[in-house]
Amino acid sequence: MNGRGMSNAKSKNSNKHSSKSIILNSKLFFALLVLQLLNLLTLVTQFHWLYILFASIALATQFVVHVKAMRQALLNASINQTSCYYSAPSILPSWAILLLAIAGSVAIAIAGRELGLLLSMIHLLCFAYSLKVFEITKRKDLYQVVVLGVFVATSSLIFVQSIYFSLAVIVLVFANFIILLRFFAPSMLLLTQIKLLIKLSLYAIPFAVVLFVAFPKLSPLWQVPKAKAAKVGLSDQVKIGDIAQLALSNELAFRVSFENSSPAHAQLYWRALVLDDFDGITWQQAAQSNRLRQQQGNNLAHLSNASNVENIVLRGEGIAYQVIAEPSFQSWLFALDFATSEQANIGQRSDFALFYHGIISQTISYQVTSYPETILAPELTPSMRSLNLSLNSQSNPKLTAKAQQLRQRYSDDRALINQLLTDFNQNNYYYTLQPPSIQNNSLDEFYFQTRAGFCEHYASAFTYLMRAAGIPSRMVVGYLGGEFNPNGNYLSVYQRNAHAWTEVWLPEQGWQRVDPTAAVDPERVERGFSSDLMQQYADLSSGMFSMQPLKTMQWYKQLKMQIEAIDYQWTRWVIGYTGQKQSQLMKQLLTRLTQGKVMEYFLLCLASVVLLIIAYKVSAVRGKKHHEIKQLYLKTLALMSQHNVVKEHAMTGEKFTAFIGENRPELLVDFAVISDCFQKYSYQNSSDEHNKSSLNHDLSILKYHYRRLRWHLWLAKLGIK
Template sequence: MSRATAASVQPIPRVALTWLLVAQAVVIIPHLEHLPLWIVALWLGCAAWRIQVFRMRASYPSGIAKLALVAAAGLGVWFSSGSLIGLDAGVVLLIAAFVIKLMELKTRRDAWVLILLGFFAVTTSYLFQDDIIAAAFSLLPVLALLAAAIGLQQSSFAARPMPTLRLAGGLLLQALPLMLLLFLLFPRMGPLWSLPLPGDKAMTGLSDSMAPGDMVELSQSSALAFRVSFDGQPPPRSLLYWRALTLERFDGLRWSTAFQRGDRPPQWQQRGTPLQYQVIMEPNGRPWLFALDAGQTSLNDARMMSDFHLERRLPVRQGLMYRATSWPEALLEPDDAARAQRINLSLPQGGNPQARAWAQQLRERYPQPAELVQAMLRSFREQPFRYTLRPPDAGSERIDGFLFDTRAGFCEHYAGAMTFVLRAAGIPARVVTGYQGGEASSSGNYLAIRQFDAHAWVEYWQRGRGWTRVDPTGAVAPERIEQGLEAALGQEGSFLESDPFSPLRYRNFALLNQLRMAWEDANYGWQRWVLGYQAEQQGDMLKRWFGGLDRQWIGALLIGGGALLLGLLALVLFKPWQRTADVQLRSFQRFERILAPLGMRREPGEGARDFCRRAIKVLPAHAQAIRDYLDAFEKQRYGGAAASPAELRGHLARLRRELPWRLRPSRGKGT
């Protein structure tokens, strides 16, 4: 059996087992939110059993017991996730294997398998959360896994956990320059495959259809939807209508999209001064992007659809940063009435007779679309309509019930009712969903748009003017548009009532709000400079650094820079300038390093013979090995014998093999 093979089947030292248990605990913690509780119970049971095995109070499980445990884990994944396929189930299976492997942990080879599994499990946590806290916490399991690996290799640390941890921390710090270099310069490639979001759930809450009550539920969430930073002064809040989708079909209850991927691009005319800005989206599992009207984006795989919303080819499954340009004064389809007439005048047969009758009255009195729209807005403003998150039931005829009975609702009630009446009056109209407004950061560098900023408004079509935005919510609750949802619901007290611990509910407390805004700024920087550092940003950076150099020269410079960095790191680690050419002195320094972990350190001015005598008193069982080394050293150093490095190395190797590494060393210096 070779030395490497023999080492791989040796028992696992206590310090390595300790750090493996710690690593498993800190690997599992970030997954607790989406792991079933039985995984935690499984780990506690496996850890307790393995500790008892180490204490020789229990035996390793039999093959049948391990097989039964694996089968039980598989059934547990099936019942908790509903499948053995998919991201959620795959991660649970991985964590279960990571835990069960602890039960058969016998040799160092088994420990290495567990360590590699641990590193892979750490990376899966980024599939669920990638903010600053998650990134900082992921260093803890990496540190514990490195400590376990060192405990397997460095026998002098086998009974000393803290020196092992310090060495692991030192290695991690030494790797940081290389990590930074690779992050900045390694080519940014797209994913080799695509995975669905956890649970296949969209985080924004917006969907491709809308019914009364949908936006009410969404308004109770303070989760971030996206952030925007403008090139220059941002427009007033009242103009910040972030388009997501256009809903053109109505079945009597729900509004839904009507566009198709094969639809032709829309016709529009750029007018006015464009706005340029950068958007950082949160993952939502949907393909559409957010932009002001009329928007264009720098993404190669995104385009403007026939209803003027922006859409990617693939869903946004991870944080996405893109630049966009918008023309708020653009004319949207000013001359093309065919599609507007075909889709945006259709209504279900029958239903809501009062709303239809009102539409005819308005049409007779106000023949011009703009006049009719203003008449509806005056009605919303002057009649006792209320803006509320607690709308009463409007009955089976929802439009009639809202307009003529309850007169209380949220943005989707007003947008849906107004669109219905406009269509009944012969004016093409549609509902647009997205977000309105945004909270400015403390530094003023960006706007944060959250779930409760979700909004619905109306577009109606006129020949020569195209699609024109109108927001009935602004007529009922202008403070919602000018100041935000919290101001509009101040008297009702329903803002984030289902989330009492949200810091956004306590923005009137100056200190708490300052701390929250500081944390928001830190997260924005993390998203922009770390998560948003993709191929486009890397290309811009390389152009700024290297100018007009071609890719071959840039590649050569990067390779040379990497080699230089590794060379500097090697110089710092090995310190060749501190090495002496004296063969015997270098050998004695190694002798001292062998004894140092056991508490034996040479005193200043103490000679070699006196130091060895002290060592013999502390380690009498190994006195002969120490004397043999001392004799060889003195003969070569002082007796005139020819220098023989191989002889000194042989005595050191013998001493290293014989020392009792499992014995806990004394922290004193010996006597």
């Protein structure tokens, strides 16, 4: 018996529940599903395949069930309707949802070791999002689904911050909000809703800007996972032909804006890393100098230290510029020689290259000052000397012989170098992006037979010759030049600008840059790619979907420039606005504010704003003379409705008084006084016959009656007559 009673009660409860559940337009349901798909798609590259499986099954189930439910509802509805209303069908019982939620959370927790904190959190969020759609029974649930959707869509910005993607995400968030608008104002036209949404978001912009500028930026608790991201750009091991592949890449490496004028193209040698160990095939960073580097990394050679480095003679004027580097998933940075930076997270190596403490997994910006006339390392330590002379002389015997022969002819280092460069220039050496294949990466073969190669070939062969001739030298890899964008007044350096050159150590003069490529193809250095090379490049890159005719059009170039300039400013100001910059800005503001007059101006502004607000309020009160009496009347009505004496919406004051007289006669005396006074003030006298004192008098009487009324209401509530 008891059990049956329980179950009856339960079924009643569930009936009540279902009757409470919200009824929505079928279009709204489908819009929710489509938006869920889109929201999840923004993150799709980050998901584990199991979650993708789960989400697609969940979405597909939802879709099928809703199509069925819509058909059912359409059958019940009248004929000429394209949409219909029904409450969300329950697909899974609530205990099943709970079980799924627990199982999924446990699974994510287990997978968390592999995924890392950030990704597992995102998986948890998306998992909740997928599950929540299964129970849209109340209005509250709809809110939650929409808010979750917005969260999912915006969390994709952790991984990608380009301007196009950000715009797409903003549009998506708008679409999510449209759902809410359609829910609350279903009969409003879509266009009107969009207008309303835009208006509302315009209101929100000042708050967003203030939050963006002033809200403290916490450093994220997570590390953006790097395992998945392919390494982009240069690598720390260079074989002949590596850079030629890069040369076909249009990907952006970094962008630079100079504070004053920019140096000539031929001066723009962007040092990335120095390779001083050669095993006959591959150039790489020497293990010995690696160790050195690590030590220095621990010691954090900042500018203050760097400028004091004994190995440096700072000379000439500095060139200041800002670099915005794209994620390379490496740690080296790009700068002109000799570069110094004041930023705490940037260090300098003994080979004068800058590096970042950590992996560049997101676009970062840094400020650099370069002193191009500096003498690098006038003194060379013996260990460094031996390192930069070490050679596997068996690998390329012909070159070794050639070097020794030259050495005998020229005792002066300078003369020897010049002779070699002249050789490159005079004899038939070609600069090409498609060098003929060379057996075993033999430099001999390149130098004596094929004679056609890329910057790496020349730098490699040249460095080898130098070492064989007893001159300390090393290979430097980086970028050369860049493309100037006049719209944004900045320089973009692409992967195709990758370059390799040689550094030679000469006594007294230190490390000197020698670019053998310049001897072979001077145009490459002066102006970037020569027209000949550009043609080669175009031939190589044009596939079936060649955009060649489009690319030659002037307006297309202009447009592209313009868009790139916008993208640059976006990256510079929005993405580059890091916590460090923020604290700097705040400090500046504060120091300026505390400096005397600015503080006064600030206070003046504050005071005027306050005065304006007060003036507005006063004028608003004056505009409505009987404002206070009306307020009191409305307050009385609110009080009455709390005690279940509710005025119907369209009921007039007169009728409500009559209503009270019939139903709650004990309240009539006090209420009638208030109501009559309200009516007298709001309807009877349009002119201002009543002076202020009589108004105040009336108000005090009304307040007295209001208190009495309240007293009576409480008495009635407590059952005391």
